[in-house]
Amino acid sequence: MRPILVVSNGHGEDIIGVALGKALAALGYGVEAVPLVGRGLAYQEAGFAVWGPRREMPSGGFALQSPKAIWADLKAGWLSMSLDHYRAVRWVACRALATLVVGDVYALLVGGLLGNSPLFLVQCRSSLRAWGRPYSVTERLLMKRAVRVYPREPEGEAWLRARGVGQAVWLGNPMLDALGEGSLEPSPPYLLLLPGSRQDAYESLPKMLEAARLLGDLGLKPVVAWAGLPLEPLSLSGWRLEATGREEGITHRLCHPDGTTAYLTRGLLKSVLLGAKVALSTSGTAAEQAAGYGVPLVGFPTSGPQYTRAFAEGQKRMLGAALLLVEASPPAIAQGVRRFLLSPELQAQARLDGRAAMGEPGAAQRIALDMHRFLM
Numbered sequence: 001m002r003p004i005l006v007v008s009n010g011h012g013e014d015i016i017g018v019a020l021g022k023a024l025a026a027l028g029y030g031v032e033a034v035p036l037v038g039r040g041l042a043y044q045e046a047g048f049a050v051w052g053p054r055r056e057m058p059s060g061g062f063a064l065q066s067p068k069a070i071w072a073d074l075k076a077g078w079l080s081m082s083l084d085h086y087r088a089v090r091w092v093a094c095r096a097l098a099t100l101v102v103g104d105v106y107a108l109l110v111g112g113l114l115g116n117s118p119l120f121l122v123q124c125r126s127s128l129r130a131w132g133r134p135y136s137v138t139e140r141l142l143m144k145r146a147v148r149v150y151p152r153e154p155e156g157e158a159w160l161r162a163r164g165v166g167q168a169v170w171l172g173n174p175m176l177d178a179l180g181e182g183s184l185e186p187s188p189p190y191l192l193l194l195p196g197s198r199q200d201a202y203e204s205l206p207k208m209l210e211a212a213r214l215l216g217d218l219g220l221k222p223v224v225a226w227a228g229l230p231l232e233p234l235s236l237s238g239w240r241l242e243a244t245g246r247e248e249g250i251t252h253r254l255c256h257p258d259g260t261t262a263y264l265t266r267g268l269l270k271s272v273l274l275g276a277k278v279a280l281s282t283s284g285t286a287a288e289q290a291a292g293y294g295v296p297l298v299g300f301p302t303s304g305p306q307y308t309r310a311f312a313e314g315q316k317r318m319l320g321a322a323l324l325l326v327e328a329s330p331p332a333i334a335q336g337v338r339r340f341l342l343s344p345e346l347q348a349q350a351r352l353d354g355r356a357a358m359g360e361p362g363a364a365q366r367i368a369l370d371m372h373r374f375l376m
Helices: 011-026 041-046 067-075 078-093 105-114 137-143 154-161 200-214 269-275 285-292 309-322 330-341 344-358 363-375
Strands: 004-008 031-035 098-102 119-123 148-151 190-194 221-225 240-243 249-255 261-266 276-281 297-299 323-325
Touching (some): 004 011, 011 031, 011 041, 011 285, 011 363, 031 078, 067 078, 078 105, 098 105, 098 363, 105 119, 105 137, 119 363, 148 154, 190 200, 190 269, 190 285, 200 221, 200 276, 200 330, 221 269, 269 276, 269 285, 276 285, 276 330, 285 297, 285 309, 285 344, 309 344, 323 330, 330 344
Parallel strands (some): 004 031, 098 119, 190 221, 190 276
Antiparallel strands (some): 240 249, 249 261
16 A cells, blocks of 8 residues: 655654554554654654654754754754755655644645645644644644644644634544553652753753652652663763663663662653653653653753743643743752652642643544545
């Protein structure tokens, strides 16, 4: 069968693309991907064909946040890389059955203009709760090329329909289906560390680990959900990094002379979420997935490129009591964790707000079935 082309622009978007791809594959479709940001490892590990250049840019996909970030990406070869992306999209589209865009206006522009019809859009980034007016006029005009637009929130469906995008339909948030699971040692309870998939992780993980040392009396085992960034740039004063030889599950241990051991994991986020009492976060998608599973979050801003103060405050508006924002120091982070754990009321409200923002699992299957009806 002719494949479905998936165009995505971000690590979280790639993970969602994989969840949708698996649901489509279960219905008998082939899936091929062109990730516009990063290396597309999620698609590769899922066994899908990945096309186009697979490079990391300095901005991590957030070039428009500042002129400095734009200039850094341009110097790193963004223009030539993007031209190669466009060629890859066009090449796959020539033999594809349909195009599925997972991302924001840039991914929609590339997939909508260079992909083929029918065009489907999963808009997993924009949130009315976070930003109030999330979809620009340009994005709404591009949405009209799609036969279906799947917003991340029920409010998004009503907002878009009222502004002329009548093919918008909310079927849930596929973020909650984009989670790996399996056996994991050590056993819970966990203190989950979510440093994110961008360069912020190198700045935030050391602070998280020091906060974990300050929380040693709680009996929570620190587990890092690592998104696959290279470990070589990580600077962890006093910590020893030990490889386990595994590529999934616990891939490394981080050991401190005071006896604290943190476990760095890949690919088993659902298993960690089910055992986590609280999470420290400077992440986007992973934080929202944690909130959807009822795990309260303590976040703090970084110098970027992703988890800036503005981004953190937008995420706070979206997740409500599920996210507590504190200053970026280990003592403040540790105090935030204690606030949650000492208050059953705060924990209960966090679970309510997180699930209200994220919906119920199963959206990937619902979206795939809806697409199937158009393609039959």
